[in-house]
Amino acid sequence: MLGRAMQAVVPFGVDLRAFSRAELDIVDELGVRPALGSHPDWVINCAAWARVDDAEDHEAEATRINGDAVGLLGKAARDAGSRVMHFSTDYVFDGTLDRPYRETDVPNPQGAYGRGKLAGECALAASECRWNVIRTQWLYGGGHSFARIMWNRARKGLPSRVIDDQWGAPTHVAELATVAWRLVQENANGTWHAAAVGEASWFDVGQKVYEAVGADPTPLSRCSTAEYGSKAPRPANGRLDTSKTGGPRAWDEVLVESVQPDRCGEAGP
Ligand SMILES: NC(=O)c1ccc[n+]([C@@H]2O[C@H](COP(=O)([O-])OP(=O)(O)OC[C@H]3O[C@@H](n4cnc5c(N)ncnc54)[C@H](OP(=O)(O)O)[C@@H]3O)[C@@H](O)[C@H]2O)c1
Numbered sequence: 234m235l236g237r238a239m240q241a242v243v244p245f246g247v248d249l250r251a252f253s254r255a256e257l258d259i260v261d262e263l264g265v266r267p268a269l270g271s272h273p274d275w276v277i278n279c280a281a282w283a284r285v286d287d288a289e290d291h292e293a294e295a296t297r298i299n300g301d302a303v304g305l306l307g308k309a310a311r312d313a314g315s316r317v318m319h320f321s322t323d324y325v326f327d328g329t330l331d332r333p334y335r336e337t338d339v340p341n342p343q344g345a346y347g348r349g350k351l352a353g354e355c356a357l358a359a360s361e362c363r364w365n366v367i368r369t370q371w372l373y374g375g376g377h378s379f380a381r382i383m384w385n386r387a388r389k390g391l392p393s394r395v396i397d398d399q400w401g402a403p404t405h406v407a408e409l410a411t412v413a414w415r416l417v418q419e420n421a422n423g424t425w426h427a428a429a430v431g432e433a434s435w436f437d438v439g440q441k442v443y444e445a446v447g448a449d450p451t452p453l454s455r456c457s458t459a460e461y462g463s464k465a466p467r468p469a470n471g472r473l474d475t476s477k478t479g480g481p482r483a484w485d486e487v488l489v490e491s492v493q494p495d496r497c498g499e500a501g502p
Contacts, residue, residue, distance in 0.1 A: 234376035235320065236279035238406035244414050254280065259302040262309070269313040275417055276310045277318045278303065285324065285346040286464040292345035300352030307360025316363040318417060323370040323401060323428070325351045328468020333432075335474045336368075336424040344465040354424075367413055367425045367478075370471055371438075373502055374406035374491065379435065381501040383442040384492055392452035396461050397436035401471035402429040405491055405502075408481030416478070426473035429484035438488065442502075445489045 236251065243249045250273070257268050259280045269276060281299055282288060288295040303319055310317045324347035325340040342348045357364045373380035380403055386393050404427075412427045433441075436455050443450040458469065473480075481487070491502040 234372055234374055234378070234406045235409065237375055238410040239277060239279060239413065242407060242410045242414060244418065247414075247417075259306060260297050262305050265305055266309045266312075269309050269315060272313045273315050275318060276306060276313075276315045277413070277417070278306055279320060281320070282346070282349065285344065285467070288346040288349060289344065289464045292349065295345060296349035296352055299346070299349035300356055303353035304356025304360050307357045307362045307364060310364075311360055311362035316365070316420070317357060318413060319353065319357055319364065319366050320413075321350045321354050321366050321368045322347065323368060323468060323471035323473055325354070325368065326468050326471065328399075328470045330470055333472035333474035334426065334470075336426055336477060344467065346465060363422060365416060365421050365423055365425060367409075367416070367427050368473060369404055369409055369426075370401045370428045370473060371403040372406050372409065373403055375500075376406075378502070379403070379438065380442060380488065380491070383439045384446060384497070384501040387443040387446045387448035390448060390452065392454065393439055394454050394456050394461070395434075395436040395439040396458055397434045397455040398457050399467055399469055399471065400432050400434055402431055402433060402473075402484040403438050403488055404429045404481060404484070405487045408487055412478060412481055425478045426475050427478045427480055428473045428475055429482065429487060430475065430480045431483045431485065432472050433484055438484075441485055441488055442492055445492045 240251050282295040325342050326334050327341040340351050342351050
């Protein structure tokens with residue numbers, strides 16, 4: 234999702250070369266180094282193992298992509314004189330704070346995906362390249378996402394049981410990509426939090442999608458994280474403090490826009 238969004242909003246004057254997974258497997262150092270042969274100013278890594286629940290049973294495999302490969306990328310970028318932009322997640326936090334997480338708060342991931350992503354952040358910092366990491370959350374836009382699942386179910390009038398005790402902000406990849414390109418153009422270094430402004434539970438997001446497509450919201454019901462029983466633990470408070478970055482627009486405004494037929498067509502947001 235994010236890789237496509239970064240291509241869709243590339244700023245004027247930027248010469249971008251994008252690789253599919255088939256063209257470049259980031260765990261393959263022998264493929265990564267030649268790909269940086271032109272000494273690009275920036276290497277932007279949107280590749281990841283993003284299947285949070287599956288990571289619980291495949292932690293080593295997920296961490297090869299989300300952790301080790303990011304370190305390899307950092308070393309190759311250091312040798313090529315390139316900066317690296319990489320993306321991480323609110324799942325590096327344990328979710329026990331009673332305020333939104335700042336860049337300086339101490340990570341303490343509870344699940345395999347979060348541990349792998351934190352390993353990637355650390356490997357990048359240790360690689361001695363110039364880097365920035367953007368932590369984001371609850372992405373949607375042009376791919377498989379919670380927003381798209383809700384959109385499909387709402388249009389079919391299906392009942393949905395949705396978690397109401399995890400907090401964050403659904404963030405459209407186009408909005409995130411715009412912030413990311415701004416940070417590229419500012420040659421920003423270090424860690425940044427970028428997520429839509431405002432906060433919501435998954436239930437709030439589902440309800441907003443049902444309303445926005447004109448579906449009856451009655452078939453939506455609330456449940457707790459424990460009742461839902463996902464395989465991977467997730468932070469109850471995943472809210473990211475975006476005051477340092479200047480976050481994208483408010484989550485509900487963008488979500489309502491993105492489910493309009495002229496925006497999402499038949500595929501969904
Ligand atoms: N989605 C979210 O809600 C969310 C939340 C917080 C942070 N993030 C982070 O944001 C970034 C972008 O996420 P996204 O939602 O855009 O993910 P996505 O849609 O799942 O895209 C990830 C892409 O990486 C590719 N990939 C996987 N392993 C690879 C490898 N070894 N070499 C090259 N490509 C590989 C995948 O290819 P295949 O499809 O072939 O596997 C997929 O095209 C990731 O760093 C993710 O951890 C995402």
